Amino acid sequence: MTLTQLPPGTSVAVRVPATSANLGPGFDAFGLALELRDEVRAEVVAAGLEVEVEGEGAGRVPLDERHLVVRVLREELTAAGFAAPGLHLLCRNVIPHGRGLGSSASAIVAGLAAARGLLAAAGVVDESDEALRQRVLVEATRHEGHPDNAAPAVVGGFTIAWTRGDDPAHPAGVRTVRLEVHPRVRAVVCLPQEELATSRARALLPATVPHADAALTAGRAGLLVHALTSDPDLLLDATVDKLHQAQRAPAMPRTARLLAGLRAEGLAAVVSGAGPSALVLTTPERVADVEALAAADGGWRVLACPVADTGVSWSPAAP
Incomplete structure (x- = not known):
């Protein structure tokens, strides 16, 4: 040609x-x-x-x-x-x-x-x-x-x-x-020093998942649409997942630990993409809580990123 x-x-x-x-x-x-x-x-x-x-x-x-x-x-x-x-x-x-x-x-x-x-x-x-x-x-x-x-x-x-x-x-x-996105929603990213290839994270996913896990996750995905656009108070419940985050945790144990700590404090924390960063969907008054918890865990760079x-x-x- x-x-x-x-x-x-x-x-x-x-x-x-x-x-x-x-x-x-x-x-x-x-x-x-x-x-x-x-x-x-x-x-x-x-x-x-x-x-x-x-x-x-x-x-x-x-x-x-x-x-x-x-x-x-x-x-x-x-x-x-x-x-x-x-x-x-x-x-x-x-x-x-x-x-x-x-x-x-x-x-x-x-x-x-x-x-x-x-x-x-x-x-x-x-x-x-x-x-x-x-x-x-x-x-x-x-x-x-x-x-x-x-x-x-x-x-x-x-x-x-x-x-x-x-x-x-x-x-x-x-x-x-x-x-x-609802105007009160803030995105806070917790960045670790280490990297993780998407291919490695995806390789940890099982070929099948239990029907109950799929059903729960589908329901929470629908709720997340509502939470992100209309009711940020529901973000914690709306970000529950049974399909991929726990399965990938062995490749990013520090991320899994931070997520558990953030969620225990009522913060809607998830793995960002394939990881190893954590994404917290929160409201303005709780951004400082994310920063404090990440600092206490150590080794995290925190970025408050507008949508x-x-x-x-x-x-x-x-x-």
């Missing part, structure tokens, strides 16, 4: 939020966007590849064609029939890696949005915002395998995402609804 070269000087700036998936009972379906954003600036140049990384991942992630944003960006350009003769990429990362805050999904969404943004900046595509976001959601799900992190990264807020049929890569195969009302954004990059 012959690819059309984008003109040098074409550039785009992308900002994408961190996300927390599952939220306890909403396994592989629920997600929450957090106001903690990575920034990517992509510019088409005459030749070569230069990748700069600042912040999280600096000195650890590859700076060549293996870089996740580069791989996804190039793949998306190719799918559209275009290529960049050369590329300069600047990544300013604040989303912690390997902690269950959707860093890989955010990178994938950033790469997809950067590609579509470059095409728009070059004047070769003219997509509505809705169509662009749907394409990014579908393609990010294809890369990730499930849409729970991709959906809030794309549209922001509290999301419920699902796939239709057997082909999530089909344009109609992935769907999400975005719900407004991100918007997902990924992109605009022409400043010179």
